[in-house]
Amino acid sequence: MADERASSRIVVLDTETTGMPVTDGHRVLEIGCVEVVGRRLTGRNFHIYLQPDRESDEGAIAVHGITSEFLRDKPRFADVADEFYEYIQGATLVIHNAAFDVGFLNNEFALLGQADRADLSQYCTIVDSLGLARARHPGQRNNLDALCKRYGIDLSERTLHGALLDAELLADVYLAMTGGQTSLSLAGNADDGDGGQAQGSPVRRLSASRAPGRVILATEAELQAHMAHLERIAKAAGAPALWPQEA
Structure with missing residues (x-):
């Protein structure tokens, strides 16, 4: 196969x-x-x-x-x-x-x-x-x-x-x-007629006057849990995850 x-x-x-x-x-x-x-x-x-x-x-x-x-x-x-x-x-x-x-x-x-x-x-x-x-x-x-x-x-x-x-x-x-997107089209659709945004589904934008969100840094325990999760992804995919790789 x-x-x-x-x-x-x-x-x-x-x-x-x-x-x-x-x-x-x-x-x-x-x-x-x-x-x-x-x-x-x-x-x-x-x-x-x-x-x-x-x-x-x-x-x-x-x-x-x-x-x-x-x-x-x-x-x-x-x-x-x-x-x-x-x-x-x-x-x-x-x-x-x-x-x-x-x-x-x-x-x-x-x-x-x-x-x-x-x-x-x-x-x-x-x-x-x-x-x-x-x-x-x-x-x-x-x-x-x-x-x-x-x-x-x-x-x-x-x-x-x-x-x-x-x-x-x-x-x-x-x-x-398998990690795919099933409802949101990012590539456009010739039948939409509006650059990929389906008719009847207007784009929602956040107000420019909204208060900025707080930045909350991950704790050491959360970072370790995140790295362990990336290791599980790499094992399942048979290849290293992209996120932790250095440029």
Whole structure:
């Protein structure tokens, strides 16, 4: 598996299935993908419901709410396999509990006899955000709901699991968990029409007449704690932190 840095294009991916495990003949019935380039959501997403040609387990329907009647007129994986492959090829795939989704998608390609596509790790970089979360937050709950609450991400629209919604939430979690900015655009956006400041979100500036703030110097104990934190960052990143380095 290639280094995550080898690809600047990230695809955050989630699936819903008829049940589990895949070895019992369960199939993918929804795929949701969110594209991130330069740590910004591009809006170029991939979302499809699929006719799995089998019934879903009651337990699975209780999770995602997708019925066989709803899927009756949806395309089969064979109908979208080429489009999906072209979308993910060469990308870094960020998936929560990646083994589950990758196993199902590999199986879908294998059922079509497409052996060259039946191992996503051969043409994509796979990043398991669950493993990343466990390393960041050992001993804590690290499912998507818990991570959203931990990072202050709105869950109000999530009453049931859905591949696209969960991929969108996971994209926010991943950017927050890896130190990214998810809501403020600093680089500008051609659609904003105002130099990068989104319409309806005026810049707030502090009053020039405000009293100057007090300067409070760190104590020796706080400085030591800060340096210990930088050492933990360097260890996690595999490279020295920039802050303590001398010019």
